[in-house]
Amino acid sequence: MTSRELRQKYLDFFKEKEHAIIPSAPVVPENDPTVLFTTAGMHPLVPFLMGEKHPKGKRLANVQKCVRTVDIDEVGDNRHLTFFEMLGNWSLGDYFKREAIEWSFEFITSEKWLGLDPRRLYVTVFEGDEDAVRDEESIRIWQEQFAKVGIKAEAAGEDRIVNYEKRIIPLGKDDNWWGPAGKTGPCGPCTEMFYDVSPELGKVNDTFGSLVKNFRLMEIWNDVFMEFNKKADATFEKMKQQNVDTGMGLERTLVVLTGKDNVFDTEFFQPIIRRIEELSAKNYSEDESKISMRIVSDHLKAATFMIADGVLPSNVERGYVLRRLIRRAVRQGKILGIEGNFTSKIAEVVISEYKEVYPELGRETEKIIEALNQEEMKFRQTLEKGLKKIKEIIAESRSAEKISGEKAFHLFSTYGFPLELTKEIAREHGIAVDEESYHEHFKKHQELSRTVSAGMFKGGLADAGESAARLHTATHLLLAALRKVLGDHVIQKGSNITGERLRLDFSHEKKMTPEEIQKTEGLVNEAISKDIPVKCEEMTLEDAQKMGAMGVFGEKYGDKVKVYSIFDFSSEICGGPHADATGALGNFRIKKEEASSAGVRRIKAVLE
Numbered sequence: 001m002t003s004r005e006l007r008q009k010y011l012d013f014f015k016e017k018e019h020a021i022i023p024s025a026p027v028v029p030e031n032d033p034t035v036l037f038t039t040a041g042m043h044p045l046v047p048f049l050m051g052e053k054h055p056k057g058k059r060l061a062n063v064q065k066c067v068r069t070v071d072i073d074e075v076g077d078n079r080h081l082t083f084f085e086m087l088g089n090w091s092l093g094d095y096f097k098r099e100a101i102e103w104s105f106e107f108i109t110s111e112k113w114l115g116l117d118p119r120r121l122y123v124t125v126f127e128g129d130e131d132a133v134r135d136e137e138s139i140r141i142w143q144e145q146f147a148k149v150g151i152k153a154e155a156a157g158e159d160r161i162v163n164y165e166k167r168i169i170p171l172g173k174d175d176n177w178w179g180p181a182g183k184t185g186p187c188g189p190c191t192e193m194f195y196d197v198s199p200e201l202g203k204v205n206d207t208f209g210s211l212v213k214n215f216r217l218m219e220i221w222n223d224v225f226m227e228f229n230k231k232a233d234a235t236f237e238k239m240k241q242q243n244v245d246t247g248m249g250l251e252r253t254l255v256v257l258t259g260k261d262n263v264f265d266t267e268f269f270q271p272i273i274r275r276i277e278e279l280s281a282k283n284y285s286e287d288e289s290k291i292s293m294r295i296v297s298d299h300l301k302a303a304t305f306m307i308a309d310g311v312l313p314s315n316v317e318r319g320y321v322l323r324r325l326i327r328r329a330v331r332q333g334k335i336l337g338i339e340g341n342f343t344s345k346i347a348e349v350v351i352s353e354y355k356e357v358y359p360e361l362g363r364e365t366e367k368i369i370e371a372l373n374q375e376e377m378k379f380r381q382t383l384e385k386g387l388k389k390i391k392e393i394i395a396e397s398r399s400a401e402k403i404s405g406e407k408a409f410h411l412f413s414t415y416g417f418p419l420e421l422t423k424e425i426a427r428e429h430g431i432a433v434d435e436e437s438y439h440e441h442f443k444k445h446q447e448l449s450r451t452v453s454a455g456m457f458k459g460g461l462a463d464a465g466e467s468a469a470r471l472h473t474a475t476h477l478l479l480a481a482l483r484k485v486l487g488d489h490v491i492q493k494g495s496n497i498t499g500e501r502l503r504l505d506f507s508h509e510k511k512m513t514p515e516e517i518q519k520t521e522g523l524v525n526e527a528i529s530k531d532i533p534v535k536c537e538e539m540t541l542e543d544a545q546k547m548g549a550m551g552v553f554g555e556k557y558g559d560k561v562k563v564y565s566i567f568d569f570s571s572e573i574c575g576g577p578h579a580d581a582t583g584a585l586g587n588f589r590i591k592k593e594e595a596s597s598a599g600v601r602r603i604k605a606v607l608e
């Protein structure tokens, strides 16, 4: 079966079940500021899941293009992708569990449709907790489906051992509850379908967790029974209408239909990988090239779709995710030994493969090629600077006989050098790299990023940490600039940073004039344009005060404090993290200046 046939079969099946077919929404959500990308088919439909009438009726089906960056570090294994397509059918207050499960089973197993083997099918259901009961109804409906084809299907016990008889696995909220994590909106228990991709390994008999981790079971479809609304206080209320939201992964389903065991061996990736082979003169079948080629093909496919839907590389929000994807791809290209610009050449293959299904790729070809070329050129210049830096580092590290983990990490975070590249160059110069210490630095950095991005929606900005670090540095510059423009009475009264903007509350009596705002912006942008390094020193609180570092009034500090200084412009006691240098910030703009409370003003600003 081809991808085209699979999309068509799915839509035809649900047309027979009286569903109206609706087009894919863009990967950039149109009316949902809480997410950066459309990570699932539900985003464009949220108002209708909440009760608004959809012009096409109560039963809908579609193929939705999605971008999900939450699994970005997993890309390269057999099934995780940044860009994928989701086949979905929707009930907006119409049918519920019975029809949804019956139709899923029929579509997967009936000879007329996918004709997959029901003996290789395993399903999970919600095990119940204080918010909602165990989903006995779904268990029963699944048992009836399996019974129709002579299969006895029991629910697995607490040990989660799965075998031929126990193929229904009850799991908790982490696995079997779908909906907006950490924010409000429609959600509910779900039931997921997994297919055994390696029956040649003998009878299934292991814990569910191991079977998934070892890639024996591949998730292909998720039916969500959305009957709750998660409220701001994290409680769940029953919604007026019961909805169904299903999502079947197009790429993964083609994997099981074509008897493969990974998404990269399907037609969704093979033409792209062939082109990477040509450009790199390496073979995909060689283990050391495989992962890099998978990452390049996934990331550049996602980048192509993102640019077509209006995203351009930048230092914030969506543009920043795009930038990271392109840069990661360029680095992997370097590891593969590809010389010269190549990202747009890969995009050309993506465009030609997908433009009939997604005509926007054809329409935006010029923009896609140009944006990729520009970003790649810029990044290659940074890499060149990194090459100079690594030569210096090698010279300094001679006596220690190895490059320290800290220096190797600096090459990664500032010049985009992956460890493999640093190791390779070091090897050529007969010197080692302290990998253990590198990984420690890397982990510390990741933990910071995670903490900062913890509040964000699942599937959102994987690198929110770095974006927040830049906004944090911008906050220091802003406070320093305000003191220059308005006077020394200005001190920080509060600060709040999201992945997208900063908010600073500061003491000042009057509304700022347009000239004052302009002057403040100008000072900050001047400091940014000078690309001043952000220096961090540890010292006693006393020393910090002696050097005139600003501290937040009323804050308790330990014996030693960190002082972040930006040359003579700003120095503040602060926990970080910050950008390495102001040049990473981009253009600073004040979006709003308003009263916060008596004698306190509030500024909201962004980096563009």
Ligand code: SER
Pocket: 039, 040, 041, 042, 088, 178, 222, 223, 224, 245, 246, 247, 248
């Ligand atoms: N929203 C669910 C998912 O993404 C089903 O479409 O898995």
